[in-house]
Amino acid sequence: MDLLSNTVALSRIQFALTAIFHMLWPVLTTGMGIYLVIIEGLWLKTRNLDYYHHARFWSKLYVLNFGIGVASGLPMAFQFGLNWAPFSEAVGDFFGTVLGFEGTMAFMLEASFLGIMLFGWERVPPVIHLISTILVAFGANLSTFWILSANSWLQTPAGGAFVNGKFVVQDYFGAIANPFMINSFLHMFFATLETSLFVIGGISAWYILNQRHPEFFSKSLKVILTALILVAPLQIFVGHLSAEQVYHYQPTKLAAMEAQWETIPAGQPADWSLVALPNNRAEQNDWEVKIPGALSYLLELKPALEQPVKGLKEWQPENRPQMVGLIYYSFRIMVAIGLFFAALMTVSVLQWWRGKLAAKAIAQQKWLMLAWIWSAPLGYLAVETGWIVRCVGRQPWIVYGQLRTVNSASNLPPGEVLFSLIGLTSLYLVLFTAALYFGSRIVRKGPNLELPAPVFGNQPKLGIEPAQHEPDQRPAEAQQ
Template sequence: MGVYLVIVEGFWLKTRNPQYYYHARFWSKLYILNFGIGVASGIPMEFQFGTNWAPLSEAIGNFFGSIIGFEASMAFMLEAAFLGIMVFGWQRVNPYIHYMATILVAFGANLSSFWILVANSWLQTPAGGEFVDGKFIVQDYFQAIFNPYMPNSVMHMVLATWETTLFVIGGISAWYILKKRHEAFFATSLKIVLAAAILIAPLQLYVGHLSGEQVYRYQPTKLAAMEAQWETIPAGVAADWSMLAIPNEKTQQNDWEVKVPNALGYILEFKKELSEPVQGLKEWTPENRPHLLGLIYYSFRIMIAIGFYFAGLMFVSIIQWLRGQFSAENITQQSWLMWGWILAAPLGYIAVECGWTVRCVGRQPWTVYNYIRTTDAVSNLPPGDVLTTLISFASVYAVLLFAAFYFGSRIIRKGPDFDLPLPGEEQPAVDTKPGEFIPDERPVEAQQ
């Protein structure tokens, strides 16, 4: 959402149309709420490396610890430092200084994604050094940062955050339009996110394919779990793709399955015959392959289905826009399409969670792939202590979730505040009715 705020504030600075200013003020409230929840839930996740994963931290702290430190000191602190100016500086600093603060907040948020994905990608494909006496010694820092998994992983995650934001903003805008509240105002936000989705939604599908290719190349056990593939498929074969199945780990087969003929090669390599074999789960002993296959298998498919739903919704919406159905007069008549956007609002979060499930549960039984097993990475803690802290954190996080929904719904129900003065003015520059805007037609000198 930080990027979206940069866009609408940039439009305001360029056009001086108050509509974009009020967009920046309204959506920034949801950004602040999201930031607060992220801080409260994210900090304990970093501390857990020292409490729950002490052997892992000792083994890889030379690299992993510094990357997590970069995320906190570079990205989080940058975002937090300029957030105050972005929130409270509208009437206190020059508009272009404020815009710079908004840009730096958005940059910091996305920089967090970069460092977090660097750290996690290194766990997937460790590079840039070697293990000596059980500890990782960095020999080439840049090789470790730019490990084989990193480029696609960063791009896939950043696009996922952008796409989630687009459809959350679009879904909230569609809700207002269905309620016939500020239709013109929220038709604008819907058009902005739709214009961005033209690029983001198809690009995310392609980058997701590239991420699948890197699993195919570097983590064959994960690929076998994602596809519930028990038997090895040799190279040069046109293999079927398992669309739906019920994996059975006890019998080492799928109890039920629906396949798409000759589709696996197209999914992995954009061609019919596979150039490399796809190893089956039976190639590894049970202790050396992922478990919870049903979770991995269906998380992967749910993520894919949501991605195609987003692309399809974007395509249909573009057609309706070109047909003139997104005008202020006609958009309220598109109830079926608005419901499609409302239903899309939570799906991005689900897709992200499914993606992380595939990424991390599918990596098992390794924490550092092929080097450190999860059983060797975990702290030796009494089960009662773990259960107590788990219940405690789950309770606190449940309260945070309730708070997020409560305050988020309050912000949405209240809607934008059109009584806010424009920067440098005590009263709104243009007399408007809620949801209706006209350009600022005063002389240039007066606007300045």
């Protein structure tokens, strides 16, 4: 069927566009919010003015991402009612409620305290400002929790049943805490944090490489390295747990992720496909390179499988994912970036231990700084490819095993969907250009290291200098 006359295909493209573009912005705000809490806490603990200047500088990039995220997220919400009305009607009692929680609990919390975080430095006590920053970061990550709960429910629906084509909730907590929820949230939590840390590290490395405030930005690089010692390995571990869940709950997705066409029976070792060229029409891989027995260890940590790995041929073509090549390589790109991040973190920590990251020596580590600069956008790519695996691998189901995507789109004229798709593409190009322009201005200008810090304790508040009094001219006896 011609793509331009296929309403479902156009609606899917439009949703993919809005999801991929919108995802770029909250990824940074959710992770950077935690970094701002850390850096402001260090300032209050040490009274080191550099940490205060870091908090003020990085918060500019935070608010830029927050603004673009809000603007790009609105079309996503409206799409459910416009392009996916049958879906909204079928699952709205749960899905709509959870998205409502995200807006009223998480987004409103983040937005309410954002103003204090940005403009309250000299207007509220330092502890109140820190609490505001904590609440902003908490709100951003609470938003991630609700969105991942809703999306995880699409992967493993629970807490009710479909009755006459409509999902009837029987246990809200059971639906929220569906089998995919915990690992999915943790995987995304660490993904946003890791991406943000590498963005901050990449920008810091750019300043160091260009001999702009190397001592100042070596501090931010060391702070994120300290965090990455914990975050990078945990992200790999949680990612492995998520893949194990796919093995148990979504066998069609696993088969697409591995381009596995034939079933591997239980009791046999399973080879892992390192690289391949899937051929959907021929239902085979035209060529591939395998690591013998590796998939058995990846899935069950055993030389032979206790459960079979079903191949794609076990299902009719209409009941399995079609974009096998996209799913296969998206998964490998995500995994490769995660491993690269862990390796870069390890090498950087070793260089730090050797004293090579000292303020006077760090600029000489050109190869290392270049690696950090090039790593800055990779986290975004890992997040986007991960979501491609998650959502495209779920097809042909919008609610896995229950509701088909083809039955969930609104019956709209293809021309109307195409018109809105072109309009959103144009809008997002403008927003992306604006984000690059203003973001580059913030980075080129750099931090204001002359900015005075708010005063503490009994010192004057609000930047008001103490009143100047004339010297006491009374005799010493009277003064006493």
